[in-house]
Amino acid sequence: MSQVVYLIPLFPLIGFLINGIFWNKMPKSVGGAIGTLAILASFIISLGIFFEVRSAAFHGPVIVNMFDFISSGNLNIPFAFQLDALSSLFLLIITGVGSLIHLYSTSYMHEDEGMVRYFAYLNLFVFSMLLLVLGANYLVMFIGWEGVGLCSYLLIGFWFKKRDYTNAAKKAFVMNRIGDLGFLVGMMLVIYYYGTLGYQELFSTLGGANAAVPSSVHSWIALCFFIGATGKSAQIPLYTWLPDAMAGPTPVSALIHAATMVTAGIYMIARSNALYNLTPGVLHVIAFIGLATAILAATIAIRQYDIKKVLAYSTVSQLGFMFLALGVGAYTTAVFHVMTHAFFKALLFLGSGSVIHAMGGEQDIRKMGGLGKHMPVTRTTFLIGCLAISGFPGLSGFFSKDEILANTFAHSSVLYIFGLLAAMMTAFYMFRLYFLTFSGTFRGTEEQHHHLHESPAAMTIPLMVLALLSVVGGYVGMPAVISHHNAFASFLGPVVKNFGVHHLAESTEWILMTLSVVVSVMMIGVAWSVNKKPQFAESTGFAKLLENKWYVDELYDAVITRPLNALSEFMDKYAERRGIDAVVNGVGKSVRWGSDRLRLLQSGQVGSYIFIMVIGMVILFTISFFWVR
Amino acid sequence: MNLYDTLFWFFSAVAVGCALGVILSRNPVNSVLFLVGTFLAISGHYFIMNAQFLAIVNIVVYTGAIMVLFLFVIMLMNLNADVEPQKGQLIQVAGVISGGVLFLVLIAAIHKASPMPIDKQSIDIGLINNLGKVLFKEYVLPFEISSVLFLSAMIGAVVIGKKEPALPAEGEAQ
Amino acid sequence: MLLLQVDIALIIEKLIIISVILMGSLGIAMYATWGERKVAAIMQDRLGPNRAGPMGLLQPLADGLKLFFKEEIIPDRSTRFIFILGPCLAMLTALMTSAVVPWGPDYIAPSGRTITFQVADINIGILFVFGVVSLGVYGVMLGGWASNNKFSLLSSIRAASQAISYELAMGISLIALIMMSGSLSLRDIVAQQHGFWDGNWFSWYVFKQPVGFIIFLTCAFAELNRAPFDLPECESELNMGYHQEYSSMKLGFYLFAEYINLFISSAIIVTLYFGGYNFPFMDQVATATGPLLFSIICILVLISKAVGMVLFFMFVRWTLPRFRYDQLMKLGWKGLIPLALANMLVTGMLVLWVFKS
């Protein structure tokens, strides 16, 4: 099975090519079917590969060489795929959630004229994402990394006729590029010091016998990679693109900006665990940034009114949780949360998509309310998602988030308190969203009220499947205190080596669990009571600060954009016009002046040309024979 | 002084004398004839070096075809000493001086070259079967390409020399 | 073959052969003029020259004498040196060709010395012929141009372009023959045509290369400027052709050169295609006679074949009408060259696949 691994990215590529070439000639349903089936085929092969990797006969990672990609001197970078526990898990998440979202999209995007184009982009995205996780070296990962960035840009700006949307797309792209620069620098450092980009070669030489490489280099490489991760996974300071990215179609938000692409950073760091294990300092930075992001995004989410923005900030916050887990060395936990988060966040996004669909494009939750009566399936699944993300016992989010908190506590109790705070806020804003949307009375227009309906089956089936996964998804990684065997961690164990994870006493773990559950439930109650009679007065003070997202965008604008613009203007006026232009024009002018004089040599008489040629020959011969010895 | 050396000096004198005649005679037809003489002398050199094939080919190609073409063109244009454009005295002197300087520079550069005797007779490498074997074995591709070159040159000459349709036909037998 | 290894005896021997050949060709050329007039007379049903000597046999001598005593006229505005050079070149090149014709088989003298009846057996005899023939154009061109007469100029240009054009077809037709013979030496080619019947086929190349022979013959007509291809001197268009301004012995040179060319070309055609000095049953004759007598018989056979060829040329001249110039060129470029190429191709394939030995 592992020999046909190239089929996995091939199917989406074929889908992309077909849809991309015939995007304006094909009926929408055909395009949707091709796109969906391509991903479904990939999913089936991924399943096969997953079971092969899980089987006892599987020893170590399998590397499938496709062709020599870069071969220059000592540097040899093949285009190779690596199959192991980590990549097969991500394959499953990407293709599984991906095929559900494709199925959902066939219905969601049906009204849109650019549906085939949309599916082409979506397939291209899946293709890139699969490259990212399948690659056996950083270069292939980088190709996928750039590919998903491009697709993200294309899909955020899918409705490119609206200027805001294209601006959001540009913002996402530029922010990603800043992070990518870090990744690129990291890769170059790796090439410079180790002469390879392959995971196996790099990790086997890393920090071992190769003492010539100073340890600070490891830190720099790790830091550079982490900068790349912050860009792609929307961490401080590069997180502001993700909420804006909600401009894209909702399934895109579900797939790219919740389940897959934004987890690429976590994948990369988990993949590079051998590197990060050498650099505890960088891990501290990661933990700190992750926690800060989690709290910051959670606070902002509390006062948002756009249904997708809330979910976006929640995603940022959850990603922060994952980075916190990475930072404390619990890589498997982070990956576990990636998986569960993929389920319930995709579910929530698709649910919100269903709501928006029903509301005819309205996204403001102040104009919703009482939708539960009209769309029972959406309501139920959405509720499951909310419970899962809030860490309600027995649901998937409970296990993963609890594991993160437990590991954090083992690391440092201060971090734990802040983490718990963030988890509290998660429960609050999620249920604020839920109550505002589904309970109470409808606050929209009559027309909208008239239109309210449950979504078609193509949309509700993915919702139900994802809801099911959100419920049971956590049981693969039940903590040791409950099941005595964390299947998930041991599955990933051969690939991902956790670093400095202490085992807590069982009683402590039970206490922490109880605490988080109690806190969550409490916050659900608070949310219910607050939103029982919702009033949307002009917020003031701190609330206003939150509503305006801590003015981070404005801050960036003031601190970075404006000075840069001013500098550019200055450069334009003085350095460019007076300096460079003067030099360039001066060169031109002097050449012109010189050629005006040289022109006289060109008499147009062939004879004189021959003359000059002969004289030149004489001079050259003289020099070469008599002077140069 | 054996026959070979005598012939060498004879042919050399003829070649140089005729070459000077080429550039000094006013009448283009005389120039052509002198050049034919030079080529015949060079063919003679080939003969005494036992490069018979090249000698004959030199005669056939250069004197028999190329120089006839030159003569042809000159006759067609009816060029003679009266219409021959002449350069100024100064330019001519300058031409002679620079050519001479080039000659001197090259001579000075190679005058120390160790003289090697020309093995005049004992080797048959100039005979046609030896030449033919190498030509058709090792140089078969250049040979084919040169035939293509010939063809294209022929077509090119025809295209260039073609009369423009607007002009009335002139009697040219080329 | 060492070209320059010579001894005095060889030089004397060659000098004798050269002078004999020169004298012989001049004599035959002289009587070719007589022959031509007689043939014309026969064709036109009249007597021809019959006053000087029996059957007018002294007529060529009388003609020569007349040419010698004519006034020498050099046109005032001609280019004097080239005007004189023209007929000299024509004569020179006409005579040079005979150097490579093998006139007879080797004669081994009783002293053990081998005498070859050939001026020079260079191994590229055919190419030599070509070189000399290509030089022959100069005589005509220079004479016509130097006369400073537009008819002469036109005629000489016609002659030159005709000669150059037909040389191509001639060369290509000969390549086919060379493919079969595998040698450029005329001596080898003659030796290959030994006797008349070799094994199970005629040994003469005219039977092996009929198409090549016809092409070669046609080209020979054009090269010799003889009817039906005597465009350079066609009276109706160009008065007298390139020797219009010539008189006296310079005219005689031109005329003479033409007949020498006629005879030498015939000898070469015979050498190439009709077995040269070979004749049927020559082996029996060789055993029946002594070597010296046999050599003389061979030489006589070659000369008689050549004379027969000359007579053929003459008959054709008085039989066929003259071509138009464009017809001539069309025949040369569009007819003979493609035909010769095809012949070469077919011969090459045959040599490569059928007669590989």
Added chain:
Amino acid sequence: MPVYSTHYLFLSLLLFSIGIMGALMRRNAIIIFMCIELMLNSVNLLLVAFSKMYVDINAQLFVFFIMVVAAAEVAVGLAVIVMMYRKVHSVDINILNRLKH
């Protein structure tokens, strides 16, 4: 005085230099063209001499190819000159100074 390779070297250099002088001195395009042919031939002569000197046949084949190229060159070059004569009724290269403008 026996003949050495240097004799041929000097001879062909002399012929070459005469060719160059001719190209410099004359204005007639045809004469210049002929001078170029002369230079080519001097090189041919040298090649044959070298081929004898080193007993190497390759040099003679180069001569052969040079002849081929020269023949092709003459065909095209003379066509160009005829065309030029047809346009300007002169073969003076000094008339051809359009390159100046």
